[in-house]
Amino acid sequence: MTRATEAIFLPMLFLTVTLLGGLRVADRVTLVPPPLFALVLGLLLFGVLVRGRVIAPGYLMNASRSALENLNGLIVTLTTFFASTQIFNLVIPEFGLPFLLGNVFLFVLLLNTLAGSPDRISVLRSLGVIVGAAFILKFVVLAALADPAAGALKRVLLALLDGVTLGTLSQAPLHPATGYAAFATLLLFLVGIAMLPHSRPSAALVKLDE
């Protein structure tokens, strides 16, 4: 990894993800800070990234580096954590039953991944699937259910569904710009994660006696 990537590109990229992660466009533009549980999920994801050797904090900060290099490493580490948190803020539904189920599902999934011993490629693939699926659920499925421009039949069916689920399923309608911005943010995040300095599994050369 070049010094410019470590000192400039990665922090800028992750800070941009941090900024856009809370962006919501409706009748007005709002920046939503992450809920407390997103911090927990962000921490778990950071743990998964370290355990899966996607990020190597030991490479970014160690005694052999200068103070300035260590500061750059600290910035990369912190911005990775903040971006991880904001990604969950972005893809988890806003309230109701989907919010609760999304949080529980992601919590269990991340704990399960953390308990295993995944390698770097597996973690990257798994992360793509997790955030991609959550994105589709929130910005395609639930957004379609909340679409105010739907036809009369669809509105009746949704009203019935709302009645059955006691109104816990429906979400606030989203402006299409939110979905496009969210998609770009997810791509940025995945690119940034793939660019992080990573460590290889340790190996030893052993000479077998003849």
Place this chain on the structure above:
Amino acid sequence: MGDRSVRGLGLVLAICYATFIVWLYITQPQTIAEVTGGLSSGVGAYRIDQQAFDDGLALFRQEQYAASRAAFERADPARRDARTQFYIAYSYYRSGWGRFYSDDEHFRLGLESVERAIALAPNGRLVVEDSGNYIHNADELRAELAAGLRSEPADLNPLRVFRQRK
């Protein structure tokens, strides 16, 4: 560019960008004008368009409240000037006030503006000395707007029709 320069530049950029993001999340600006206005007022460089403000004031005194609001909005696009926000709130109060009932939407927008004006004023105290106004204090204006939005038994008092608009 040397190693230290690149790393130092990266550090400064990251800190500035992170500070900017925190500021955006706290202030929640809605337009680019609000972003630039907020940043320039942060360094004391923000100025309202005095000509537009004077136009707004003249229209306000002629009781053309919708037109005056347009001029005041043009004078303070970033919504960073307490006095202009006070006049916007006052114009909402005047145009929303009615002898029989008040227009809730105007009063709600007025309340938002006067809250903004109070937040912008030093120590939250804003007094606008203008002989043409009945209300000079932002706190008084806020109380009038909040009272107009409340529903209470006194609303049914028929003597309310004799009250004066401030």
